[in-house]
């Protein structure tokens with residue numbers, strides 16, 4: 001990469017935080033001030049369908065839909081989900097179809113138009129850079145989501161929580177509007193399984209699309225070297241994310257990976273060797289506790305282009321977290337009571353997940369025990385081959401008996417939490433149950449609080465995305 005190309009790269013990336021904590025509003029503000037604003041793609045079809053059912057009060061979604069290349073799809077989605085003035089009191093949200101290896105037309109259409117909408121809104125009247133974040137674990141949503149984002153001109157794709165070997169080639173094929181096929185991990189499979197997606201299903205008339213830059217989110221130098229060694233798998237850069245980052249973390253590499261306090265235990269084995277990452281000659285950014293001006297300078301001194309920051313932006317006014325959650329976190333920061341734990345078992349993915357202890361959320365044992373298990377969103381379901389043939393889907397957070405009946409064996413599944421429903425509740429889109437209860441939130445945040453504490457002293461009542469950008473660039 002030439003010096004001019006490197007100089008054009010943003011030094012601050014606002015992390016893609018799911019579900020819809022990284023909204024188009026947040027990403028747009030960050031990108032307008034020269035950062036890379038990133039929207040979250042996780043469960044984006046449910047997010048858009050629920051926002052429509054809440055009446056789309058500012059008409060944002062309908063404005064984006066009017067620019068979608070296939071008006072019939074926009075009309076179909078509005079017909080199913082849009083409720084003028086919002087849902088009637090006491091009505092639950094209508095769910096979207098679950099992801100599957102053989103998705104219905106509506107599933108694909110919804111994924112494509114939803115990802116399109118989130119990116120389109122982030123780029124509306126904005127010439128800055130916009131990215132989209134996907135979790136590798138949610139493979140069944142990947143091709144349709146990427147295509148939707150590319151239809152809206154997304155500049156960057158960022159993917160973590162797995163080994164994203166197929167993405168560079170997928171992006172090349174989708175930019176030519178070619179049909180694609182990705183290999184899907186199917187448990188107990190005796191043969192290989194693939195998910196197909198054909199852009200022609202959306203429209204026959206789309207011209208060649210821009211191929212976005214692809215940044216792989218990794219935690220080890222070995223993975224950087226592995227991905228970089230082949231043209232087919234080489235990304236355009238890396239986000240090197242450490243164990244203090246919010247959301248999911250890579251599983252610890254040491255054998256006794258759980259400490260006496262019950263948390264995942266990280267050691268020096270979990271730290272990437274940056275000199276080895278630099279040897280790939282690809283640009284990289286550092287994430288996980290880097291959200292201070294000093295750490296931006298440190299990252300650059302270590303050879304990085306800059307940093308990816310999550311937690312500071314999760315607290316920004318424009319993020320998707322409800323005002324109640326932001327106020328609670330700000331309050332805990334100011335009283336030094338914010339306690340973030342790395343729970344080895346909370347996430348159905350089996351990856352450690354950062355959880356903030358907040359009363360009245362699923363972090364508490366009693367709230368968790370009282371919740372009736374169900375799996376109605378199903379983004380973290382894993383496909384498996386049934387002994388009698390055919391494909392089934394299971395999630396460790398679904399009712400225990402159902403999980404076991406489907407051959408699920410995780411010894412820790414009784415502690416798996418339904419992240420799908422809880423993270424929807426974090427952004428005010430929690431499902432209403434027949435007993436009148438609304439799903440409870442479960443809040444995730446980074447465990448290195450230095451930047452958030454410093455910023456909360458400057459802005460005790462909260463801050464905007466621009467104020468985060470100003471803070472990070474203070475001494476640079």
Ligand SMILES: Cc1cc2nc3c(=O)[nH]c(=O)nc-3n(C[C@H](O)[C@H](O)[C@H](O)COP(=O)(O)O)c2cc1C
Nearest residue numbers: 015016017018245246247287288289309310311446
């Ligand atoms: C609320 C929250 C949700 C997150 N969700 C995701 C996600 O869906 N995908 C992802 O790649 N990273 C996710 N992250 C990680 C961030 O993108 C970022 O890399 C990380 O937070 C950086 O560490 P910091 O919080 O110390 O700044 C999340 C972080 C937070 C705080």
